[in-house]
């Protein structure tokens with residue numbers, strides 16, 4: 001994935017420094033544990049945030065001055081800021097064409113734990129979007145987990161072309177674009193409608209609605225990739241496979257099978273790997289949000 005030399009968003013909040021609680025290498029395990037707690041024991045995600053906060057006795061991530069960043073940290077913030085700027089450049093004209101204004105989300109990079117409008121965020125929960133404060137939260141150690149624990153990287157796809165693409169950068173960009181997709185759904189009122197419908201639905205129906213919302217966010221991420229490629233030719237060979245690999249590994253059935261050994265479709269809230277890949281591809285191929293009709 002080509003990303004250097006483009007605009008970096010000013011909507012980035014870098015709060016990785018300071019005395020955050022460290023989740024260390026267990027965060028994916030923590031993610032799965034929290035996921036299982038949520039799905040099978042009905043633990044409210046917000047309470048899970050609070051609980052994990054107590055367990056890790058975390059402080060809050062502090063804002064870090066740019067001059068104190070290591071070259072590696074600077075590279076990560078440049079990358080995340082560039083992808084965020086790309087999403088702004090895609091969604092602004094799409095909203096304009098509909099006669100509305102795109103108000104971009106802030107993206108908070110943190111380490112360990114941080115207060116969000118949706119409770120205390122802990123890195124074990126994975127990246128998420130909080131509708132209450134319209135911010136995307138990403139503990140950048142999740143990217144490392146994607147590489148080291150889920151094995152998502154550009155390496156298996158490419159030899160020469162993206163020898164430097166060891167970070168699986170397009171898979172990371174896809175995760176960011178998916179979270180921004182949730183912001184788009186929020187602005188369009190879709191998330192609110194789904195939340196209302198969920199209150200009248202039973203548990204299985206409610207989960208089905210969540211799946212459709214998640215798949216639509218995948219499709220919107222595909223639209224972002226389509227439009228950004230039209231403008232910048234940023235996709236390289238192997239990038240799409242990399243995102244598909246990520247979609248597969250963060251599908252509910254995959255995470256559930258890993259956690260329990262088998263999958264329970266009724267409790268899916270993100271969609272199967274197959275569904276996630278299919279909807280990302282739909283967005284990528286067609287580049288049209290009107291085709292992201294996951295609720296039909």
Ligand SMILES: [Zn+2]
Pocket residue numbers: 178179182214217
């Ligand atoms: Zn999502």
